[in-house]
Structure formats: structure tokens, C-alpha cells
Amino acid sequence: MIVHFEPASEEGIATVVRAMAADRASLAVIGGGTRSGLGNPVRADRVLSTRRLTGIVSYNPAEMTVSALAGTPLSEIEATLAENRQMLSFEPMDHRPVFATTGEPTIGGVFAANVSGPRRIIAGAARDSLLGVRFVNGSGDAIKAGGRVMKNVTGLDLVKLLAGAHGTLGILTEVTFRVLPKPPSSETVVVSGLNDAEAAAVMAEAMAQTVEVSGAAHLAESVRSRFIGGCLPDGAATVLRLEGLPASVSIRAEKLAKALERFGAVTRLDGERTAVLWSEIRDVKPYADGTERPLWRVSVAPSAGHQLVAALRLQTGVDAFYDWQGGLVWLRMEADPEAALVRRYIKALGGGHATLVRANDGFRAAIPSFEPQPAPVALLSERVREKFDPQRIFNPGRMQIVS
Template sequence: MTTFIPQGAAEVLEIVRWAAAEETPLEVLGHGSKRGIGRPAQTEHVLDLSRLSGVTLYEPEELVLSAKAGTPLAEIEALLAEHRQQLAFEPMDYGPLLGLEAGGGTIGGALTANLSGPRRIKAGAARDHVLGVHAVSGRGETFKSGGRVVKNVTGYDLSKGLAGSWGTLAVVTDVTFKVLPAAETEKTLAVTGLYDAEAAAAMAEAMGSSAEVSGAAHLPEGVVGRFLQGGFSGGARTVLRVEGVGPSVAYRIDLLSRLLKPHWAVEVIEEEESRLLWREIRDCRPFADGTEAPVWRVSIAPTEGHRMVDAFRRAAGANAFYDWQGGLVWLRMEAEPEAEVLRGLIAHFGGGHATLVRVAPAIRAAVPVFQPQPPALAALSARLKEQFDPKGILNPGRMVAA
């Protein structure tokens, strides 16, 4: 196996053209922080983009940042913090969950995996913030989509089309993202001791208020002790984050307290611990235990998440917590992943999708890791793959069996 490490976009084009001519598959990666997600690579060679690194344009007053695809997210976030700005979609760091060091993700990977964090309920995911890309298709052709202007809406937006493609359509070499001002401060209101169904009701009430909640999660009793570096104790917590300028945050936290306190016991988590807590929620830290025990990431209607988990627990041993007001469920299995059971229940409770984020390689090769698509959508995806990568050289088999 050969690892190609291009120094720039021109070398990426040359390598992909060679691979297309030879019909030789390539595993495309940045720093490999998400390499363990998806079916095992079915490739002879690796295209390593780690040296395509560096911010190429940053205009804080225009809220625009461009960088090469292999630029570490940690480097970009540090630069933005100097100017009190942020990537509002709060990209998750998968490294610790997959047994790797934190901080290994890249800006290109954030787009191709369509990353997001707890703020998705308010700000969306990576695809909602990308402005443009430069990329090389599996045909060995360069293309550009979008630009550096926030209001650019001309034509079909291929930048968004590449979000969530996991490197199977094109090799992204450069990206441009919209950035936003960072909040001056934040606080979190924690409601103590709720069952999952009660938590769903409390989160719905909070999200329907004028408090502008930017994070809503439920940490059941089985996992709550693993948050705040083990600092939580005394029962489940339902946590609601409020961000903004100091007086506004104080007012909205008080509003939430008055709304929920007549029903349940509440406490306020101050800024420093609040930031730590939401990083832990974002990165699924309770299940980052150094094992290969199966971990699922389930997207489902917020009103149905706790019902699905209750039914699933009757069929299989699992631990769970909830983000996105209950619409994102993290499940850690004790034994087999039980894919058919889980996906059957998701369909029963109104639909959604489940991704097997962590599992032993042998199981990854045998179980559909990504949610199987309905026939019409699968046919559309196949046609898209044919247009971008007709010889199937880019990450073949990662999302569906080749």
C-alpha cells in the first residue's frame, strides 16, 4: 500500500487523475480522526491531505474564513477565538470516542462529514455555513462551487451537496465558511431527577419559550455521573444552555427558572462549567471509554426519541443520552449492535436514521453502518456517484457495499 501526501491542490489533481486512469481505489483522509466511521476501506492506496494546511483568507469584519482542507479545526477555532468569533455549528470531535487524541479533526472533514454539535437546533450543521469549495472529482477534474460572499445563491450549490458525502464524491482541497461572533458568556439551567418522558416535556417547554435556548440535552441517571469530569451526582439532569451578553443571559436564565421551577427542581451552572459540559455532550464523552463497544448516533423526532429508547431497551442492553431536545440519541450497546432491531424501531416511531459510529472492524464490514436508503433515494445517490466518480475510486464501499 502506498500513501500519497500531496503538498497542494495541483498534486491532488495529478494523483486522482492517475488513480482514475489506472482504476485504482484511494482512501481519502485528512488526519484520520474519523477513519473508523463507515465500512472498512477497500482501497490499495491512501490519499493523505494533512499537508494541505493553512488559513488562506480570514476577514473578521466580513465574517468569512477560507482554509485548505487539511487545516486542523483546533487551529481554526483558536484563530477565531482571538477575534471573538466561532464556527457556529459547533463541530464535534470524534477522536476521543474512537480511541484517538482530541483535536485531530480538519476543516475539510467537518464539511464532508457534515459535522454539528448541540447548537444545531439553533444554528444548523456544517452544510448550512459553507460558502464555497474547491475540489477534484473522481473523474480527475477540478471544480469550484460557491465563493466568499455570504449572499451567493447562483446555481446548484455543490458545496452543500458534498456535505455528508464522506469523501465518496470528490476530494475537497479548499473550503470557505461563514463565521459568526462568539457569545460573550453562557449559563446552563439544569433540571434534576427527570425521567426521559418528563425531560422531553421540559425541553419542549423551554424551546417553545422566548429564552432562545441554544442547547437542550437530557442526561439520564445511568450516564449523568460521567459528565463534568464526574462532577455530576444525585440523579438525572436535563440541561438547557443560554448564550449571549451577560444581562440578557441572566434575564433568560431567570425566565427559564420561573417557567420550570414550579414543576421541577432547578440549578444554574455557571460559564466555565457550562462550557465544559457542552463540550462533553458535543463529543459524546461518556462513551469515550477506550473500548470497541458499539455506539449508535440516532436522529429521530424529538417527541419520539425517548419512546424509541424505552422500546429498544426492552430488546437489548443499552445506555443512552439525548441532545438536540431529544432529536439526537447516543446509544452505547453492551454486546451486539442489534442493527435490525434498532432501525425497525426507528421506522416504527416515525422514521429517522441511525449511524453505527463505533464498533469492531469485523462488524463494520458486515453491518450497514450508515442508514440504508429507500430505493428511490439510493438510485439517486448512485446516479450522483456515477456523475462525480464513475470508476468508483474515491473511498469505495465506505458508505455502502461496493
């Protein structure tokens, strides 16, 4: 992707947008370009990157809030937080392995795509940590919404609307977000040998325990050996993460292991192996295989995930594993994405949404990458977009407003 504009200021971005709007030219907006394979492949007239708009504007460890320019590398944010034993609670995924892209993930890109990892089940999505934004709309106006402290909820709905809009409403130039203390210790309880339905029941049981599980995933036998160097015990692995003070983690892990031993063989992973495992779950390591085999990110009710996979396996070749207590299903298809089939079964199981994360250009051109919205919601989305981007210049091919 050839970058035509790399403004180093908000005013520079606004100037570019005003020129594009005057010419009725379309504009693809990227941060580090790490998710360039997402969405339907529609060629924009120009490409704008925010990668030169960098720097941490303010950071107050005591108040646990950060303001940063949108192009600031995610690695810089995380390194700064680590110095104060703090973290981004929502564990944003690194999409580079799945897309086989290079570049540097940016904090603006994380919030624009609402990128959320395993801890979402207790900490919420990226948008839930976002307190305020500055952005440039489709008319080239710079707008501020929200504030720097949690109790200031002015413009909160607008802030949440920008998070997950994939750059279709405006170009984020600055984000303000809350952070949390980094747990000093962690362990993972592993229950081995369960099938998908049994694992769903065990994860529900674990989440109901008073042990504060911060991650719940099921790694089917087909993918289990691809995690932490194949060091997980034999059989499918249902993995449950606990975090906190060392003594507390040890006691809670022992309690959880005892409660679950009736379901299957139980083992425990130490903090080092826990960190590796959950980063690999977060980044979908089994399917970061350098191919274009279709990959779906499916969000459904936790009790419905395994039912969806079972139904699909009767009809087509599919591999899968589960995060978010079974509510996030990563589906890799062998050949055809089978979009109609996937979305029909999701609807039959009570609803949800499926995003075609990866496929070759032919499939991406023919299949809506984002879940088609019901007519009333689609109409509302179009009205919102008309207010923010009346000329429809931003990010053709990424039509979803809320993710």
C-alpha cells in the same frame, strides 16, 4: 492506516486521482485520520491525506467569512477565530475520544462529514455554514462551486451536496464558510430527576420559551456522573444552555428556571462549568471509554427519541443520552449492535436515520454503517456518484451521499 500520498497542492491531488482513475485503483481519502473507524471496513488500494494542504487563504472578521485549505487543522481555525471573538456556530465534535484515534481534525474533514454539535438546533448543521468549495472529482478535474459571500448562491446545491458526502463525490481542497460572534457569556439551567419522557416534555417547553435556548440535552442517571467531574446534582439532568451578553443571560436564565421549577429541582451552572459540560456533550464523553462496544448515532423527531430508547430497553441492553432537544440519541449497546432492531423501531416511530459510529471489525463488515436508503433515493445517489466519480475510486465503504 498507511498514507501513500500527501500532496501539498490541489494540482498534486488531481495528479494522484488521475493516476488512480487510469489504474482503476481505489483511494481512501482522509484529513487527519481522526474518523478512520467510521464506515464499513473495505480496504482501499491507496490512501491519500490532505493534511499537507494547509493554510487560511482569507479571513474577513467584518464580513465573518473564512476561506481555508482543506487540510488546515481545526484547532488553527478556532484559535484564529477566538482572537476576534468569533466561532464556528455548529460546534463540530472531536471524534478522537470515541474512536481512540490520534491525528489532528481538519476543517475539510469537518465539512466532508458534516460534523455538527449541540448548537445545531438553532444554528444549523455544518453544511448550513458552508458558502463555497473547491474539490477534485473522480476524473482528476478541479472544480469550484459557490462563493465567498453569503448572497452569492451560485452552485449552492453542489456545495451542500459535498458537505456530508464523506469524500465519496470528491476531495475537498478548499472551503469557504461563515462564522458568528462568540457569545461573551453563558449559563446552563439544570432540571434534575426527570425520566426520559418527562425530559422530552421539559425540553420542548424550554424551546418554546422566549429565552433563546442554544442547547438542550438530557443526561440520564446512567451517564450523569460522567460529566463535569460528577459535579451535576443527583438524579438525571436535563440541561438547557443560554448564551449572550451577561445581563441578558442572567435575566433569561432566571426566567427559564422559574418556568421550569414545577417540573423538578432547578439549579444553574456558571459560564466555566457550562463550557466544560457542553464540550463533553458534544464529544460524547460517556462513551469515549476506549472500548469497541457498539455506538449508534440516531437522528429522529425530538418526541420520538425517548420512545425509541424505551422500546429498545425491553429487548436488549442499551445505554443512552439525548442532544438536540431529544432528536439526537447516542445509543451504546452492551454487545451486539442489534441493527435490525434499531432500524425497525426507528421506522415504526416515523423515520429517521441511524449511523453505526463504532463497532468491532466483524460487526462493521456485516452491518451497513449508514442508514440504508430507500430504493429511489439510492438510485439517485448512485447517479450522482457516477457523475462525480465514474470509476468509483473514492472511499470504498462509505456509501452514503447525504448525512
